[in-house]
Structure formats: C-alpha cells, structure tokens
Amino acid sequence: MPKRIIVVLAGVLVLAAGISAQYTPWLYWTFLPKAHIDEIVGEASGEAAWNTVAEINAFNRERFDDEYSGNFFETQVVVRKLKSYGLPGIEVVTYPGGQAWRAVKGELWETKPVRQKIASIHDMLPMLASGSGSADVTGELVWIGRGTAKEILDAKIEGKVVVTEGSLMTAYGAATQQGAIGVIAISMSRPYFDPIQMPWSGIAPRRRPGDTPAGQAALPTQAAAKPAAPSFGFQLPVREGDILKRRLLANEKITVRAQVEAKMETADLENILCLIPGTDPAAGEVILSAHLFEGLQKQGANDNISGSACILEVARILNTLIAEGRLPKPQRGIRFIWGPEFSGIGKWVQANQATMERTLCNINMDMVGEWLSKNQAFFCLMRTTYGNPHYINDVMENYYRYLGEGNRERIQNRSTAARVPVRVVAPSGADEPFVYSIETHYGASDHEVFNDWGVGVPGIMMIAWPDKWYHTSGDVADKADPTQLKRAAIIGAAGAYTVAGADAEAAVRIAGEIAANATRRLGHQLVVSLETLNRATAESLAEDARFARDIFEASVMNEKDTLGSVLELAPGDASLSGHLAKMAKAVDGVGSAGLAALDAHRAMAAQKLGVRLAPVVPTELEKRAAKLVPRPTARVRENGYREYQKYVTAVPAAARAKYPVAGKDMVVANTAELQLLVNGRHSALDIKKMLDAQNERRSTLQAVLNYLEVLKLAGLVEW
Structure with a gap:
C-alpha cells in the first residue's frame, strides 16, 4: 500500500471514534425498503405490548392453586393472545421442573x-x-x-x-x-x-x-x-x-x-412456541426469545414480562403484515419462544438440535420496556463475542440507529416541519428521544443458550439499563412505557424480517454496512491501543507495544470473520463470495493503516521514555502457538446445549494437573469464549489475542495452550 494512503487512513482511524456521533441530518436509512419499514412502524402498537405487561404484572400477585395443576397464568395469557392474533403452530412444551x-x-x-x-x-x-x-x-x-x-x-x-x-x-x-x-x-x-x-x-x-466475612469474628x-x-x-x-x-x-x-x-x-418448565413459516423450509429460521419466568416467586413487569410482551407484539406485527400481503412472505421462518430463563429455554434448545442446525441467529429481548427517562436508562444492543461473529450485530444496529437518530430534534432541522424526522411515539406513551447504546457482549440471559458452544447460534440481546426497580417489588407495569415498547418491537420485527427475507442483493448491502461500521470500530480499537502505549512505562513499553498490536489485529480478524458470516444468506453465490473477499481486503487495508499508526506512536513513546526502539519479534512460544490451529470435534455439538461440559469434567485430575490454567502466571480470562474461538481457522496465538481484545484481564499464552490441551484430552478439540 502506498505510504501516502497509509498516512491518510491512519488519520481517518484516529478520528473515527470522534466522528461516530456525527450524522447526516437529512439522511435516514434501513436495510428494508422505506415502504416496508413504514408498514412495520405503522402496525406496531406500544399499547398492545403494554397491555400485556399490565395484564400479567400490574401488581405482584399470589399464584392460584390451579396454576400448579394446569398452565401458569403467564402461559395462559400469551397463548390466548397468540390464538387471537392468528399465529400458526402454537404449542406449549413442558419439561419436568422439580x-x-x-x-x-x-x-x-x-x-x-x-x-x-x-x-x-x-x-x-x-x-x-x-x-x-x-x-x-x-x-x-x-x-x-x-x-x-x-x-x-x-x-x-x-x-x-x-x-x-x-x-x-x-x-x-x-x-x-x-x-x-x-x-x-x-x-x-x-x-x-x-x-x-x-x-x-x-x-x-x-x-x-x-x-465468615473477612475481618469479622468467627x-x-x-x-x-x-x-x-x-x-x-x-x-x-x-x-x-x-x-x-x-x-x-x-x-x-x-x-x-x-x-x-x-x-x-x-412445577413444570413451560415453553410456548409458534412459527411464522417461510417460503423455503430448507432456508433456515430466525428465533426471537424472551424469558417469561425467572423462577415462580419473583415477578417483574420489565424483567421480563416486557421482553415477553414485546416479542408477542413482534409476532402480531409480522403475522398481520405477511397475512395481509403488506409485506412479502420471507424465505426463512421466524420462530418465537417464551419460557423459564435458561432452564426452560435451554431444555427446548437441547431437545431440538435439528432446528438449531438450521437457525441463523437469535434475537433475545430482556428488559426492553423500561420508561427510559424514569430509569435514567439507555436502550442497549449487546453484541455477540468474537467467538460468534455474525452480521446480526450490524443488522440490529441499523435499526437502533434509524430510530435513535431519527427521533432526535436537531438544530439543523429546527426550521422545518419535521423537526423529528422519524417520529415514533405511542399515543399514550412518552414523547421523548430514543436514547440508545451499542455495547460489547454481555451474557446473563437466554441469548447465551443460543451462543453456547454446544449450540452455535449467534445471539444478541436487547436490554434497557440501568433499571432503578430491577429485581424489586417496584418492577410493575407503571415503570414500562408504551413508546419504548413500540420502538423495541419495531427494531425486533425489522431485524428479524430483514434476516428472514435476505437474498444475495440484501447480503451485499449488509456486507457494505459491516465494512463501513468496521472502520468506526477499528478506529475505536486503535485509540484503545494508542492509549495502551500512552500509559506504558520504560519497563513495560515492549510488552505493552506487543499487546497493543495484538488487540488491534484481533479486532481486524473479528471484522473479517463477521463479513464471512454474510455468505450464509446466499450460500454458493459466487458473486457474493467475490464481493465479500473485496470487502475483507478493504478491512485489511484499514488494519494495515492502523498498524502503521501504532508503529509511529510506539516510536514516539520510546523517544519520550528514553528507551531504545526494539523491533517487535515473536517469542518461541508465540511461534509455536501460531502453528497450532485447533478445530472442534463432532463431540462438541453431538448432545446440544452444555452437554460438552461433562467431557471436560471427566478429564482425570492428574491429567489436568499437567496443564494448569490458573495460578502463578496462568490466566485464561474467559474459558467459554476461548472454546467459541476454536473454529479451525484461528491459531492458538490468534485466540489469545482475541481474548485480550475483549477482556480487562490479559490472558497468558501458556494458559491458553494448556486449556486447549485439556479440551483435547476431553475429545472436544483436535489439531
């Protein structure tokens, strides 16, 4: 790459984090045609979702005897409404709950x-x-x-x-x-x-x-x-x-x-399911999930009747629009599941491995109905990890941005009639801006069932945070907002429908947006790496410089992996495959520019600290790790959700002791993520870099290699 281009790109990267908040006040776009997104916006009813929240959790109630001999009240409400909306394929699937x-x-x-x-x-x-x-x-x-x-x-x-x-x-x-x-x-x-x-x-x-707590008498x-x-x-x-x-x-x-x-x-574990079928059963599915129960004693309007009510509204919106011909029937099915958090949904996922194999992605709603201003909250999109790279992140971000930026009154538009260009407000809801945030991954909800190594379905979470009544008696319907529920339902419906209907042409648009967003994300990662160098001491500069390069390179790898995921929307399409290769090459160019900027900054840091600028060369351990490319075995998914763990547990203690992953100089920041990063393409060194890019604690390379050895002993990976 010519030196002049590298310098220009490096400058763009440094500024990227700062300009990400800027926006063109005259341009608002989505992946769907405007006529389609307008139908979704118009059909969505925040009041319908709020009424479901209020019917189930206007107050904290004692359960009736017949709930334990039949279905629980929450299940009864959701099933009754699904039937009234005309959803096909409604079923209640139960598992023993103890x-x-x-x-x-x-x-x-x-x-x-x-x-x-x-x-x-x-x-x-x-x-x-x-x-x-x-x-x-x-x-x-x-x-x-x-x-x-x-x-x-x-x-x-x-x-x-x-x-x-x-x-x-x-x-x-x-x-x-x-x-x-x-x-x-x-x-x-x-x-x-x-x-x-x-x-x-x-x-x-x-x-x-x-x-006994530390410092207290026993x-x-x-x-x-x-x-x-x-x-x-x-x-x-x-x-x-x-x-x-x-x-x-x-x-x-x-x-x-x-x-x-x-x-x-x-008490049984009750799961409710329905499916809006696509035109091609072999094309796969998108699954929307929300937990309807978090135990049987604890209740909560926002956590999580709001998520359950919202995917119920998504089901109504899409079923109505498709049935009435206002939206074309997508090629892929759109499935909905409500159930007990982790325990119930996990059981269903484990029992339906064939469905999981043809599922493209999961959209999980957890605490989506909060009145944002009352809670001082942002509506957050929690992305997948590097171990589950997927275009669903950028698809969802597109609709978050559309509603977030479109529902702001801008000074540039103050003299026009449309001061708020994409106004989405429920008739009885708050007339407020849509405050949103695109976040790094966070688990602790049912998308983790789908993200699990034994399942392999990339899942994102939609969630409002903070919630000032979280897990308390005060989490009742008056804390939920019809406007927020309407907006959340629109985002969920649009995101699911986009993936369900995407063809090669749509895949090209999605890939373009991923590449554009990658420039912004890599700009942020470059700033993080530069700050690592800014904080280095004379003693730590060599190690910090290596770390700064590693985490930036890891982010480049993730962006390219994300682009690669788009191919599943049109498998075998040579034109799309070629286009994705060009987009990946463009991301590589941005990566090269970023590394050049890091090298220049490292030189200045060395000059400031008065140390000799030594070349960054791989250690012998890094060379060995770069040659080791682990791949998962069939055992990982043969029994579904979390079942692979029994093989890890079965590794004899004496054998595990040969490969310590904790203790002096042994750190694996996240073993679950390490497992997901094993894909037959990432080397052990790549995996270490990608762990470091996502975690505050730095993993040690020997500990990463040791854990891979444990997984090999368990029969879960090979090389």
Whole structure:
C-alpha cells in the first residue's frame, strides 16, 4: 500500500471514534425498503405490548392453586393472545421442573406493647422471603445492625427474632445457627431513590461452614450443632423498617408473632412456541426469545414480562403484515419462544438440535420496556463475542440507529416541519428521544443458550439499563412505557424480517454496512491501543507495544470473520463470495493503516521514555502457538446445549494437573469464549489475542495452550 494512503487512513482511524456521533441530518436509512419499514412502524402498537405487561404484572400477585395443576397464568395469557392474533403452530412444551417453594400465608404482627401488623404477603408479596419454613411462633425482637458476626454474638439472640439492615440471607444463615427463630431485614435497595421498594429475596437453610466475612469474628463452631428448627425471613421497605429500627435503638421491648405457611409444589418448565413459516423450509429460521419466568416467586413487569410482551407484539406485527400481503412472505421462518430463563429455554434448545442446525441467529429481548427517562436508562444492543461473529450485530444496529437518530430534534432541522424526522411515539406513551447504546457482549440471559458452544447460534440481546426497580417489588407495569415498547418491537420485527427475507442483493448491502461500521470500530480499537502505549512505562513499553498490536489485529480478524458470516444468506453465490473477499481486503487495508499508526506512536513513546526502539519479534512460544490451529470435534455439538461440559469434567485430575490454567502466571480470562474461538481457522496465538481484545484481564499464552490441551484430552478439540 502506498505510504501516502497509509498516512491518510491512519488519520481517518484516529478520528473515527470522534466522528461516530456525527450524522447526516437529512439522511435516514434501513436495510428494508422505506415502504416496508413504514408498514412495520405503522402496525406496531406500544399499547398492545403494554397491555400485556399490565395484564400479567400490574401488581405482584399470589399464584392460584390451579396454576400448579394446569398452565401458569403467564402461559395462559400469551397463548390466548397468540390464538387471537392468528399465529400458526402454537404449542406449549413442558419439561419436568422439580419442586418449587410457594407461600400460602405470611403474616407478621406486633403483639406487645401494641397490636399492629408489620408485614403480610397480602400487602406486598416479597415481604416473606422465599424458602421460609412454616411456623407459628412468638418472640422478642432484637437489633443486630448489619448482621456481622460480632453484632450477632453481642445481641444474645437465642429464641428471638433478629432485625437487621444487612443482607437477609447472610443474617439468616448466621443468626439461626445462634438460635434465632427468624429474621426481619430492612431493605436497603436504593433507599434514597425509592424507599418502598424491596428486592425479591430468599433465605438459605443454614450458613455454609467457613463463610465468615473477612475481618469479622468467627461464630462459635458449636453453633452449627444446634438443631435446625423451621424458621423464616421477612423484609420491610426502608420507609417502614426505619420506624422499627428507631424503636429498637431506643431500647423499646417489642414482641411479635409470625405465622408462615409454605409448601413445595411440583412445577413444570413451560415453553410456548409458534412459527411464522417461510417460503423455503430448507432456508433456515430466525428465533426471537424472551424469558417469561425467572423462577415462580419473583415477578417483574420489565424483567421480563416486557421482553415477553414485546416479542408477542413482534409476532402480531409480522403475522398481520405477511397475512395481509403488506409485506412479502420471507424465505426463512421466524420462530418465537417464551419460557423459564435458561432452564426452560435451554431444555427446548437441547431437545431440538435439528432446528438449531438450521437457525441463523437469535434475537433475545430482556428488559426492553423500561420508561427510559424514569430509569435514567439507555436502550442497549449487546453484541455477540468474537467467538460468534455474525452480521446480526450490524443488522440490529441499523435499526437502533434509524430510530435513535431519527427521533432526535436537531438544530439543523429546527426550521422545518419535521423537526423529528422519524417520529415514533405511542399515543399514550412518552414523547421523548430514543436514547440508545451499542455495547460489547454481555451474557446473563437466554441469548447465551443460543451462543453456547454446544449450540452455535449467534445471539444478541436487547436490554434497557440501568433499571432503578430491577429485581424489586417496584418492577410493575407503571415503570414500562408504551413508546419504548413500540420502538423495541419495531427494531425486533425489522431485524428479524430483514434476516428472514435476505437474498444475495440484501447480503451485499449488509456486507457494505459491516465494512463501513468496521472502520468506526477499528478506529475505536486503535485509540484503545494508542492509549495502551500512552500509559506504558520504560519497563513495560515492549510488552505493552506487543499487546497493543495484538488487540488491534484481533479486532481486524473479528471484522473479517463477521463479513464471512454474510455468505450464509446466499450460500454458493459466487458473486457474493467475490464481493465479500473485496470487502475483507478493504478491512485489511484499514488494519494495515492502523498498524502503521501504532508503529509511529510506539516510536514516539520510546523517544519520550528514553528507551531504545526494539523491533517487535515473536517469542518461541508465540511461534509455536501460531502453528497450532485447533478445530472442534463432532463431540462438541453431538448432545446440544452444555452437554460438552461433562467431557471436560471427566478429564482425570492428574491429567489436568499437567496443564494448569490458573495460578502463578496462568490466566485464561474467559474459558467459554476461548472454546467459541476454536473454529479451525484461528491459531492458538490468534485466540489469545482475541481474548485480550475483549477482556480487562490479559490472558497468558501458556494458559491458553494448556486449556486447549485439556479440551483435547476431553475429545472436544483436535489439531
């Protein structure tokens, strides 16, 4: 590449992160024709989605008996609405779920010096901690502060009910060992933001041995020998609990009666599915997912009835538009799944490996309905990792940007009638900008079922964060916004329909946008690498320079891998294949320019630090790692979701000991990601670089090689 071009490209890269926020205020585009996106926008109803949220979780409710003998209420609502919308292929698939704790009664009354109610599940369901045992006891209250070991020992709590403003579970485990008959915790969940919210909390049957927090006195060992009697945990919001706390600190003697009735119920894992079929069953599917249950006790309007309501609305939108001929029927099917987080959806995925093999990607919605301004939140797109590179990231980003930039009033447009050029607002929803963020990968939801090494379906997550009522009693329907739900449904519907209908022509457009976005992303990665050099010392410069190059090279590899994924939209199309090769070459050009900029910056850093500029040459270990190219065996996916783990566990300890991955100078930042990066093209050195580019902790090359050896012993990789 001519030197002049390298210099120009390097300058572009340095500026890329800064200019990414700029936008052409006269141009807004999507992958779909304008007529198609307008149909989706017009059909989408934030109110329909919000009504589903409100029907299921306007308040935290006690479950009815018939839910345990039939379908749970959430399942009933979703199935009824799917039928009313005319969705085809509706089915409820159940798997054994074991036993679930259920509260039948939970009352806490003060009996002396006055008679008054303190807590009841009929007032606020989370007031009784899950896992509480049946009891009818009377006891004196005693204050134990934060519930430290010393506070518990000093309080003389045997036969009493302790009150704490510390962790309910920790206090329960420690206090019951000392003979307490129950625990009352004052919630400290965002007390200054919302003094009446309480977390969904549970209690452990007993404290685990040796679990004393650092710096605290250990509890007497003989305490563990006390017989475990049925005991309970209650919690109070800080507004109410503070009154009780002040009375106890004033040495007032308070006696309470706790009446708890709880039982274990047999509870199945209920998954709901439906499929909008495509014109070509062999062309594959796109799957939208949302967890409808996060256990049976914990409830939440935004987490995650909003995600479930939103993919329900996506199903209605697309089914209506396709059935009425307002959108052409796509070649690929669009499947929807609702179920218990991880446990239920994971079971279905594991049982349907043939479907997974023809599934192109997953769009997972988790907490998508938050009223953004109330929560001070961004609506985030969590991308796939380098181990699952896929065009779905850029497809979804296209629609996030379309609504985000289009729903802003810009100073450039202030004199026009269309100050907000792509206004998308629900009639009863917030008329606010759409605040969004494109983020690096984050797991902890059902897209990880699809991203799993044993499944291999790239999945992204749509999520609002932060949520000021996350996992608390306050997560009810009034915290959700019809406008936000409408926008989320549009993005989900447009993204799924784009992939479902994409042909070779659409693939070319998607590839072009990936290449364009790659320039911006590589610009950001270049700045990260430059900052690594800026922070280097004379002693660390050589290693930091190597690291800076490595993570930039890793990002280039990921962009090229992402481009390669586009070929699945038109397999065997020679024209598309040639085009993708040209786009990859363009990304290589940007990469070369970035490396040239890094070399120039390294020279300046060496001059500033007064050290000799030594060439960056590979070590012997790096040379060996560069030649080792592992590939996964058929065993990885033969039994589906997470089943490969049993082979790793089965590797004998003596054999594993030969290949340590932890301890002195041994770091693998993320073993799950390391596994995903094994694809028969990445060398062990590439894998180390790609781990470093995605994690705060730097992996050590020997540890990466050692873990690959363990996987080889497990029969999961070969080379």
